[in-house]
Amino acid sequence: MRIIGRVLHALLVLILTFLLIWSVHYAFSLLLPQQRPPQRQSKEVEEYERVPTVQDIAKSLNTHWYSFDIENCRNVCEASYEACRGRLCDGMVGVKRWNR
Structure with a gap:
């Protein structure tokens, strides 16, 4: 027993x-807070609505690239009006418009 x-x-x-x-x-x-994966932006958002990061702008300003590259034009025009005009990007669609 x-x-x-x-x-x-x-x-x-x-x-x-x-x-x-x-x-x-x-x-x-x-x-603990529930860990959720970050939500992705919808694919409907146009590519030109994305704001470039500081690293993207610096990379575009410090490298040689073709003038028809819209991504680099977008980055350069976000940083400086003079650089945008100097690289002939001021007339491209989707770049920042400066009021001058």
């Missing part, structure tokens, strides 16, 4: 320990 009592006691301790650990884990999972 003693062996059965010890086995039942050990089983009860294991079950209660498992329930305690599980409830603590569940409580912490409720406290």
Whole structure:
């Protein structure tokens, strides 16, 4: 009878320990903010509506590129009116319009 009592006691301790650990884990999972992947912009947004980053602008100003490259024109015209005019980008569609 003693062996059965010890086995039942050990089983009860294991079950209660498992329930305690599980409830603590569940409580912490409720406290932490849910991790969601960042939402992507819809594909309907036009490419020219994207604002270039500072790194994009610096890369466009510091490299040689073809004048018909709209991405680089967009970056340069976002930074400077003179650079935009100097690289013949001021008439392209989708670049920043300066009021001068």
